[in-house]
Amino acid sequence: MAARKAKAKKPPAPKGEPADSEEVEADEEEAEAESDGEEPGEGEEELSTELADDEFVDTTAESADEAPATTSDEARGTSLARLDPMAIYMREVQRHPLLTPEEAHELAVRYAETQDVDAAARLVTSNLRLVVKIAYEYRRAYRNMMDLVQEGNIGLMQAVKRYDPYRGVKLSSYAAWWIRAYILRFILNNWRMVKIGTTQAQRKLFFNLSKEKQRLSAMGIEPTHAEIAKRLNVEEQEVIEMDRRLSRSDASLDASVGDSEGKPTTRMDLLPATSAGPDESAESSEMQELLKQHLAEFRRTLKDKDIAIFDKRIVADEPLTLQELGDEFGVSRERVRQLEARLTGKLRAFLRERLGDAVGVGGA
Numbered sequence: 001m002a003a004r005k006a007k008a009k010k011p012p013a014p015k016g017e018p019a020d021s022e023e024v025e026a027d028e029e030e031a032e033a034e035s036d037g038e039e040p041g042e043g044e045e046e047l048s049t050e051l052a053d054d055e056f057v058d059t060t061a062e063s064a065d066e067a068p069a070t071t072s073d074e075a076r077g078t079s080l081a082r083l084d085p086m087a088i089y090m091r092e093v094q095r096h097p098l099l100t101p102e103e104a105h106e107l108a109v110r111y112a113e114t115q116d117v118d119a120a121a122r123l124v125t126s127n128l129r130l131v132v133k134i135a136y137e138y139r140r141a142y143r144n145m146m147d148l149v150q151e152g153n154i155g156l157m158q159a160v161k162r163y164d165p166y167r168g169v170k171l172s173s174y175a176a177w178w179i180r181a182y183i184l185r186f187i188l189n190n191w192r193m194v195k196i197g198t199t200q201a202q203r204k205l206f207f208n209l210s211k212e213k214q215r216l217s218a219m220g221i222e223p224t225h226a227e228i229a230k231r232l233n234v235e236e237q238e239v240i241e242m243d244r245r246l247s248r249s250d251a252s253l254d255a256s257v258g259d260s261e262g263k264p265t266t267r268m269d270l271l272p273a274t275s276a277g278p279d280e281s282a283e284s285s286e287m288q289e290l291l292k293q294h295l296a297e298f299r300r301t302l303k304d305k306d307i308a309i310f311d312k313r314i315v316a317d318e319p320l321t322l323q324e325l326g327d328e329f330g331v332s333r334e335r336v337r338q339l340e341a342r343l344t345g346k347l348r349a350f351l352r353e354r355l356g357d358a359v360g361v362g363g364a
Contacts, residue, residue, distance in 0.1 A: 086145050093132065096125040101170075108165035123160045123171060124153075130172055131156055134179050142187050155182030201234040205242040208232060290355070298350050302343075305329060309340050314347070 099107070104123065111119040131152035139145055159175035188206060212231060216223040225243065229236040256264040295315065302310055308328070313319045322333040322340075329336065 086149075089146065089149065090132065093128045096128060098129075099123075099126045104171055105165055108160075108163055108171060111160070112163075112165055120157075120160050123163075124156055127156055127172055127175060128153070130175065131179055134176060135183060138183055138187060142190070147186065147190075148183050151182045151186040152179040155179040158182070201238045202242060204232060204234060205238060206246075209239070209242055209246065291351075294351060294354050298347055301350075305339060306343050309336070309343055310347075313340055314344065 099122070104126070107119040107123050110116050111123065131149055135145060135148040135152050138148055142148055155178040156175050159171070159178035162178075163171055163174055165171075184207070188203060191206075209228065209232075212228050213223040216227060216231075221227065225236050225239045229239045232239075254266050254268060256266055258265045299307065299310055309325065312325065320328075322336045325336045326333040
């Protein structure tokens with residue numbers, strides 16, 4: 001215990017500099033163990049408090065109080081400290097007390113039975129340290145730690161919402177899966193501007209392709225696409241496509257690819273035009289107007305149920321179902337289908353007579 005206190009009373013980091021990452025990781029591992037519901041031993045709560053006070057000290061406030069009343073550059077440098085959002089967040093997290101296993105179980109049962117929001121809030125805040133600890137595992141994959149922590153907090157809230165206290169599993173163990181799932185999904189969706197992992201097989205390859213290549217090479221096996229697909233239980237084509245995507249970086253459409261008449265040419269300039277030309281637009285407008293006239297002429301030849309089917313099924317923006325028309329006519333939906341098929345045949349013949357083969361009706 002004396003050794004642990006000696007470690008806890010280590011001099012604080014210089015003002016304006018964040019704590020070493022190794023010290024933060026050690027502190028977060030201890031926080032995870034406590035968030036699992038293990039009751040801290042004698043002196044451990046004091047140790048945690050001293051570490052928090054040493055590592056996450058508010059340097060801005062202290063520097064403002066201690067700076068001498070001078071306008072020198074050195075004085076200005078000591079009175080200003082770099083803002084560290086992660087350190088500020090950790091100070092806030094330390095304010096929320098940890099729960100004993102009995103308290104955590106009692107709150108979980110209360111929330112499961114009564115949906116008490118206050119109980120859920122205490123369960124969430126007492127496990128915020130666990131989110132930070134898990135987020136630190138992925139700090140090399142995504143640099144913005146606060147983004148990872150926020151996504152992990154969403155996963156933690158989902159875990160509390162779905163947790164069953166009667167299964168005999170600790171909340172922290174159950175929540176770790178949800179926290180990791182949300183963090184991994186966020187990394188996958190934001191790793192590049194264009195998503196590359198939209199299916200289960202692609203997500204598996206995104207996280208395991210490089211590791212599987214290294215593992216096979218270490219075993220003396222050539223990491224071919226077929227071998228990787230066999231070991232990861234995915235299609236070989238999926239491995240080929242993912243390998244191609246991961247080996248290339250995103251390419252901007254605005255990037256210059258050459259010069260044309262003294263002006264830079266971008267990929268956007270080389271894309272084919274998608275809009276129709278003036279001649280095609282005029283032709284389409286004329287055809288639409290002609291078709292509208294012929295449809296109106298065809299409608300004047302109809303009677304009774306055929307008019308209703310034509311208006312409510314064939315040319316309607318939101319056509320009624322066969323059953324709805326059958327209820328309106330007092331007949332079966334099969335009878336309505338027969339009437340519609342006969343009417344569609346008559347319309348096809350009418351338009352072919354007027355327009356030739358320029359317009360198809362009913363898949364013709």
